[in-house]
Structure formats: structure tokens, C-alpha cells
Amino acid sequence: MPPPSKQQTAPEPEPLPTPSYPAIEGFIERASAEEIQSFFTPIKEELGALKGPKAEQGKKVQAALASAEELLGLLLETRERLVAESQGNKGRR
Numbered sequence: 245m246p247p248p249s250k251q252q253t254a255p256e257p258e259p260l261p262t263p264s265y266p267a268i269e270g271f272i273e274r275a276s277a278e279e280i281q282s283f284f285t286p287i288k289e290e291l292g293a294l295k296g297p298k299a300e301q302g303k304k305v306q307a308a309l310a311s312a313e314e315l316l317g318l319l320l321e322t323r324e325r326l327v328a329e330s331q332g333n334k335g336r337r
Contacts, residue, residue, distance in 0.1 A: 271283075272316065272319060272320075273323075275316075275320070276320070277317065277320055280313065280316050280317070280320070281313075284309055284312075284313050287309060288306060288309060291303075291305055291306050291309075292306070
């Protein structure tokens with residue numbers, strides 16, 4: 245009698261949880277452009293002070309921070325525009 249075939253079914257992976265960053269979300273929801281600028285300034289200064297082999301990594305991080313800062317600026321502009329539009333629509337009713 246042949247042994248029963250061992251068919252292994254791969255268990256289905258559990259879905260990954262949706263990331264939630266409440267501290268960042270809260271900061272973005274109420275931050276102004278000046279607050280975002282002041283948030284990134286000390287980090288940029290410290291990265292600019294790096295010397296030696298870490299300086300090259302610091303330049304890469306500075307480029308990433310510049311992108312993040314630009315994206316946050318766009319988010320703020322969009323938020324301000326949406327708030328202005330929603331307030332403008334209330335007056336037309």
C-alpha cells in the first residue's frame with residue numbers, strides 16, 4: 245500500500261496591518277509652513293556638520309529631507325485650498 249500523498253498547502257499569509265502614524269498625522273493637520281520649516285532646520289544643520297565617510301550618507305539624507313519637506317509643503321497648500329473652498333461653499337447656500 246503506497247503512503248498517502250503528502251500535499252502541503254501553504255498557509256495564507258495574514259494581511260499586513262494598515263500603517264497608522266497618529267503623531268505625524270496630527271502634526272501635519274495643524275502645522276503651519278513655518279513650523280514645518282523649523283522642524284527640518286536643526287536636522288539639516290546636523291547633517292551638514294557631518295564629516296568623513298558619514299558625509300556622503302548625510303547628503304543622501306538631506307536630499308530625502310528636501311523631498312519630504314517639499315511634499316509636506318504641497319500637503320499644506322492643498323489643505324489650505326480645501327479649507328478655503330469648504331468655507332466658500334458654506335456662504336453660497
